[in-house]
Amino acid sequence: MSGTSGRERSPRVDRASLILLTGIVVMAVVDAWVMVTIPYRAPQSAVIRESLFAVAWTAVGVVALVLRRTLLARRILALSLVLTADFVGSFGLLSEDLLPRLLVTLTAILVPLQTPFAAHLLISYPTGRVDDRSGRRLVIAAYVLGGIQSVWWAFAHVSRADCAGCTRSLTLIDLPEASDRLASQLFSAAWALLGVCLVVLLVIRYRQGGQRQRRLLRLPYFSILVAAVIFVALSVVAANRGISTVWSLSTETLVALQIVSLLGVPLCFLISLLHERLAYRRIGELVIELAGGMDADLERSLAVALGDPQLTVVFPIDGGFVDAHGRSVLPPTADGRTTVTSVGARGAPMALIRHDRSLDEEPALLTAAGSATRLILENARLQAEVRAQLLEVRESRARLVTAANAARARLERDLHDGAQQRMLAIGLALQLLRQQPDNAALLDAAELELTGALAELRELAAGLHPAVLTDLGLVPALEALVSRLGPRVRIDVASVVRRCAPEVESVAYFSASEAITNAVKHAAPAPIHVTVLERNDAIVINVRDDGPGGADAGGSGLLGIRDRLASIDGTLTIVSSRGHGTDLTMEVPCD
């Protein structure tokens, strides 16, 4: 696996997340202490809601951290810290001590920042990174707007309006009611505009995402949508009743609804994170499934295991690419939704997987899938190789049997057409001689036939297995053969060639003999040069001619030689380009 694998080795908890977590814990302790020691106006439901909300987001952040989604964890924990730091200050504390005043000041500053932190999390989900320009612009805009509002709130916190006795922000200054209202309206309009932009961005992103990406986005987006609808509905209800703040709405069902919808958002993020994690179990299932048999569909299995239905696998073969079914395909290219990851050695990948971009964030998942794939690929390739070899051996064996049958038929025909006919003629002659014992012409004719029959039988016997081969070995047998063929064929024996096993000598002799006969037939009138030498426990016989060349390596003659040599682990090398003669090298093991 190449590419993103380095990230796996990053420490389990990064420093930024650790600082954020520490901050959250410190703030939680301060919150708890303040709530225990200082009286406040907020109803119990609001306290429960705000506490649960902060705790829930912190928990999701910790889960993300445990799942090694470092960047995302940072985003979530940052939001959690803001939530933890600002909620108690908004409870309408009834004290003028320094600590509560500090807390209220902090709340005034931080509350406007909740929105940019949440927007940042939402825009960067699920990677924790904002890669596109419009997303980055929107995040920056949200932080700028939140920053401006937090400065404004530092001096003009809303809580002072309806609670005269409440703890006041340290920086609060009295501003005219009109300017406060104007600022509120301006901020509301700006946030509304930003909200519309955010919705547009998320809709576009959802539509552009691959199937896997969409599935990751679906649940969190849906939960936010539900929460937003409920929030708007409650606001409308509140407005209809002529009540300006949500706190006054203490109808239990409405509050419960609000709590559920608000808690639903972190819950859905949590479910999404855990669901992604389940993919690792599917990798295990993938390994088991693929180990079950070769007919398993590798591409399908990977797609299911990685939760990416549009995933494709291709294999580089002979400079091109084939898909899982062996069809030739174009090399895969990454686009806006997909990434191409190679499995195997860096320079020579075993397979290329084109997958949803969202998988880039799961290098460990890809590595696991890649390893499972590598095993099965290796297996498949070995099997294919073995099958090919088996097929070759079967074909070769069949060809050897066919050749042996053909040789036997030829032998029978040679005997029938030659020596047998002569014997029959001699029989007739003897029959006639019985009647005419003095017929010299008959005797001559009979003797001629007998001589011919003997010569033919001798030649046949030599063709079956030359006696010189058995008695003196390969080299004398080849020399005898060459001498019978006349001056066109020359033989050079480079060194002393030792004797080999009879079957090896026999195969070597007949292979060489056929090669020489072929050359005599096809390369006429070019001379033929035969060399025999011993090299590394092998006998090497080379038959070379300057004939027309262009010998067909798949022709029955050369195939027959190759098969025969293969039967004793020998090899045949053919060099025969048209116009440059033919060069056959036969090598047989001899030990």
Add this chain to the structure above:
Amino acid sequence: VLVVDDHAGFRRMARLLLEFGGYTVVGEAGTAAEAVDSVRELEPDLVLMDVLLPDGNGADVAEAIAAFPHPPGVVLISSYAEVGLGHRLEHAPVLGFVQKDELTVARLADLFG
């Protein structure tokens, strides 16, 4: 008599044998085609013919020449036994079959009549 066999040495001996038996050998042929031509040309009374010819089967030649205006009597010979040569010989329009190593003047005389 016309002698048909692809082996020249055997043809020569067969001719001598036939002539010794009192027959007149009017010609020799080495192939099925030559045999048909020679029969048409020489109009022999009898044909002594090998079954296995390089370009065909003696039984087929016998059938072909049986259609001639004055068809000669045909005796088939072979170095193989009759049973090894298939069913076609049974229905061929011939006087008989002799295995080559059993070929004698007396046997031919029987078949030629």
